[in-house]
Amino acid sequence: MGQFRFLTGGESHGKGLIAIVEGMVAALPLEEEYINQELKRRQQGYGRGPRMKIEEDKAEIMAGVRYGLTIGSPIALFITNRDWQNWQEQLSVSPIEKEVEPVTCPRPGHADLAGVSKYGLKDIRPIMERASARETAARVAVGAIARRFLEEFDIVIRSHTVAIGPHRWERPKASSVNWGQVEASPVRCGHAELGKAMMAAIDEAKASGDTLGGIFEVIATGVPIGLGSHVSWDRRLDGRIARAIMSINAVKGVEIGAGFALAGLKGSQAHDVIKPLTRTLSLEGRGLGEGEGKQSLRWRHATNRAGGIEGGISNSEDIIVKAAVKPIATLASPLPSIDLRSGEKTKAHYERSDICVVPAGGVIGEAMLAIVLADACLEKLGGDNLKETLANYRNYLSNIS
Numbered sequence: 001m002g003q004f005r006f007l008t009g010g011e012s013h014g015k016g017l018i019a020i021v022e023g024m025v026a027a028l029p030l031e032e033e034y035i036n037q038e039l040k041r042r043q044q045g046y047g048r049g050p051r052m053k054i055e056e057d058k059a060e061i062m063a064g065v066r067y068g069l070t071i072g073s074p075i076a077l078f079i080t081n082r083d084w085q086n087w088q089e090q091l092s093v094s095p096i097e098k099e100v101e102p103v104t105c106p107r108p109g110h111a112d113l114a115g116v117s118k119y120g121l122k123d124i125r126p127i128m129e130r131a132s133a134r135e136t137a138a139r140v141a142v143g144a145i146a147r148r149f150l151e152e153f154d155i156v157i158r159s160h161t162v163a164i165g166p167h168r169w170e171r172p173k174a175s176s177v178n179w180g181q182v183e184a185s186p187v188r189c190g191h192a193e194l195g196k197a198m199m200a201a202i203d204e205a206k207a208s209g210d211t212l213g214g215i216f217e218v219i220a221t222g223v224p225i226g227l228g229s230h231v232s233w234d235r236r237l238d239g240r241i242a243r244a245i246m247s248i249n250a251v252k253g254v255e256i257g258a259g260f261a262l263a264g265l266k267g268s269q270a271h272d273v274i275k276p277l278t279r280t281l282s283l284e285g286r287g288l289g290e291g292e293g294k295q296s297l298r299w300r301h302a303t304n305r306a307g308g309i310e311g312g313i314s315n316s317e318d319i320i321v322k323a324a325v326k327p328i329a330t331l332a333s334p335l336p337s338i339d340l341r342s343g344e345k346t347k348a349h350y351e352r353s354d355i356c357v358v359p360a361g362g363v364i365g366e367a368m369l370a371i372v373l374a375d376a377c378l379e380k381l382g383g384d385n386l387k388e389t390l391a392n393y394r395n396y397l398s399n400i401s
């Protein structure tokens, strides 16, 4: 990450989450309500645990915005954890008299065992608190700022659920996803029947004390050609996206475009041939004035197996990313583990938990992709004020050969 950076802080059941966002241009319209809509989307999804009924995530903008416009200084955000009320002893910042029962039976698949060993702790609680995906609420808030910025370039980012457990829906083409249906679906699936099957699978898993994983897909449309670079490993856009998506809790695989399927194809079947266009394709963005700096591409890729990136550079096609989400590690019928105090066999720790987080994962994936693309846009276009960045964009588009 270069131009657009952020850090988050906060424990799952602490007072709240904070994020400090650096590098956003001045004069970008930004309101709390815009951020809160995204937070709400993250909280939904069939298969979430009771925690999401307690929380009603709202971000408070503490700095960096004046009269509804960014001012170029770091943007500071705060999201209250309502549940903190119930955890004041376990998460007390000051020492307390009372002895709180430590968590000592690590959950296989969670950060518990590696975390306590690494940090030299006897109680798993601090590890669970920060490894929890509650932290992703802060990322979604940061992602909303990135999304607001990308809107100025007509870049739109959406996600949908491809699979939950054994039920999988492959969309034939990006255009065939009914996004209204996805947003209305409790599992964010664009296929009604499969959506129902996914919900039934979640119910079944819940009834047997189990959990489920799956796959979500994130698609960015309107991305201009030329974000990222082939020249150095850490500037490659595909590498930056893969890292950002893989950093989401429980994501264990990332695929760009046809990804793993490409490995089994011949070169003649795998690549997206370039064809001339008789009709020119406009790259005009919302920020561009009428007829100003307009650039039209005279070609198009016949297919998009590359997922919009070639040589680490965006190639003007949709950016398509899939992520494999493993089943949640906290099981109501806990897996075998040991008690770290005695070394004896026991069951893993259990506390209130989600059953399936694939739908929420998609919303978090959108945020992470937005953050990477905002960063790549700022790197490509520069500027300290939105007007300047948009002028640079116009200039860039009118000079593409």
Ligand SMILES: Cc1cc2nc3c(=O)[nH]c(=O)nc-3n(C[C@H](O)[C@H](O)[C@H](O)COP(=O)(O)O)c2cc1C
Binding pocket: 049, 109, 110, 111, 131, 132, 133, 134, 136, 248, 249, 250, 251, 326, 328, 329, 330, 352, 353, 354, 355, 357, 360, 361, 364
């Ligand atoms: C939105 C979301 C919610 C999650 N909720 C839970 C949960 O309730 N219980 C749980 O054990 N893991 C949950 N996880 C997954 C853990 O945070 C994750 O498995 C853990 O941090 C270990 O990291 P790893 O799976 O990436 O190795 C959730 C993940 C996401 C994306």
